[in-house]
Amino acid sequence: MSRARLAAWALAAAALLAGCSDSASGRSPAAAPPPVPVVVGDAVERTVPIQVAAVGNAQAYTSVGIKAQVAGQIVRVHFTEGRDVRAGDLLFTIDPRPVEAALRQAQANVARDTAQLRQAEAALLQQQAEVRKAEANLERDLAQLRNAQAQERRYRELMDRELIAREQYDQLRTNLAAMEATVQADRAAIENAKAAATAAVATVDNVRAVVRAGEAMVDGVRLQLGYTTIRAPLDGRTGNLLVQAGNVVKANEDTPMVVINQVHPIYVSFAVPEQYLADIKRFRAAAPLRVEARLPNQPATLATGELTFVNNAVDQATATIQLKATFANGDDALWPGQFLDVALTLTRRPALLVPSQSIQAGQQGPFVFVVGPDRTVEARRVVVGTRLGAETIVEQGLRAGERIVTDGQLRLVPGAKVEVKPARAS
Incomplete structure (x- = not known):
């Protein structure tokens, strides 16, 4: 008091x-004291939101640190720090000349290896033709050998019957032996040709592997060349620019060159006591829950959003549950890192409201001065609920329509007469 x-x-x-x-x-x-001038208000019944108050802070919906993926010198910065960018916008250009030179070298290597592959493939075709030629020679000579063997059998019968001279038979035998040697040579030629063809196949496979490795190298260098132009991965607002044109950067450095925060939409993160968790789950299952954000100690609502995240565990250290609300933030009212007063609306119900300034603090609890029909005041204890800005919910102690003193309480005592005066213009 x-x-x-x-x-x-x-x-x-x-x-x-x-x-x-x-x-x-x-x-x-003694003469009765004069009436005390006061300002009065009414206790009114109205449907009001049942809210849980908390302190939260705004967080970027998505935050991305932009880093170089290839080493080199920055030749141009294409944006102004602190400005919005769109996904795909060009942010930085890194000197592409060293990578372009590496790409040309890799492409030249592929061209050289491809020429070698064509030569190896031509040699393979030639060896395969040699195999076919040797097989054809063997087939021809086998036919001749079979004919010679049949002729040898006839000549032997004729010689046994003394119808031909032995010299003639011996000449035929000599020709038959030569033919058998030719067939053996043909078989050896086939084996040699097949071995050469197998070696040619291995050569083609090896050169083809070299070509594929070279093509992969070209793809890798071409990818590196693409990394020399750095584009925005998302819509958002750029932060402090930590590099300038002329700086040499390394690939994947710990410190990003710039951070892009997505702020449309934006999160507001806050925690409430775990005792509200059951109500939050129950009311959220029925309908989306509205969340209002205000500047600290300011009654005006800065932005309105929707509860979109309830953490999967209660923080045992603080006995609170972490929540997040999503705000469209089209007017940039909320800013990442900003501290805010948050009001989570669980539901709405009828309640009795009085002007917050009518609530007085007494030794036995809060009370209000009620003005009776005869303009006599009564000090009445009340049970107060949630404060809703300029109004406070009264759970017990008043009825709708009763008049209560909102200004001038300092001169009042129970039973005093009052003179109602108009409220001062705000």
């Missing part, structure tokens, strides 16, 4: 004791 209010109560008690003393002594009572 404030000193001024204690003084008012003391004056009222002194006045009451003085009246009793005058009655006992037989003196005539």
Whole structure:
């Protein structure tokens, strides 16, 4: 209780004791004090939101640190720090000349290896033709050998019957032996040709593998060349630019060159006591839950969003549950890192409301001065609920329509007469 209010109560008690003393002594009572000028308001019943208050902070919906993926010198920065960028916008250009030279070298290597592959494939075709030629020679000579063997059998019969000279038979035998040697040579030629063809196949496979490795090298260098132009991966707002044109950067350095924050939409993260978790889950299952964000100690709502995240565990250290709300933030009212007062609306219900300034603090709890029909005030204890800006919910102690003092309480005591005056213009 404030000193001024204690003084008012003391004056009222002194006045009451003085009246009793005058009655006992037989003196005539003093004149009634003049009415106390006050401003009054009404207790009204209205449907109000049931809210959970918390302190939160705004967080970027997505935050990406931009790093170089190839080493080199930055030749141009294409954006202004702090400005919005769109996904695909060019941010940085790294000197592409070293990578272009490496690409030309890799392409030349592929061209050389491809020429060698063509030569190896031609040699393979030639060896395969040699195999076919040797097989054809063997087939021809086998036919001749079979004919010679049949002729040898006939000549032997004729010789046995002394119808031909032995010299003629011996000549035929010599020719037959030569033919058998030719067939053996043909078989050896086939084996040699097949071995050469197998070696040619291995050569083709090896050169083809070299070509594929070279093509992979070209693809890798071409990818590196693509990394010399760095583009925005998402829509967002750029932060502090940490490099300038002329700086030499390394691939995947720990410190990003710039950070892009997506702020449309934006998160507001906050925590509430775990006792509200059951109600949050119950009401959220029925309908989306509205979340209001305000600047600290400011009654005006800065932005309105929707609860979109409930953490999967209660923080045992603080006995709170972490929540996130998503805000469209089209007007940039919220800024990453900003601290905010948050009001999570669980549901709406009828409630009795009074002006917040009518609630007084007493030794036995909060009370209000109720103005009766005869303009006499009564100090009545009340049970207060949630404060909703300029109004406060009264759970018990008042009825709708009763008039209560909102200004001028310092001079009031129970039973005092009041004079209602109009409220001052705000």
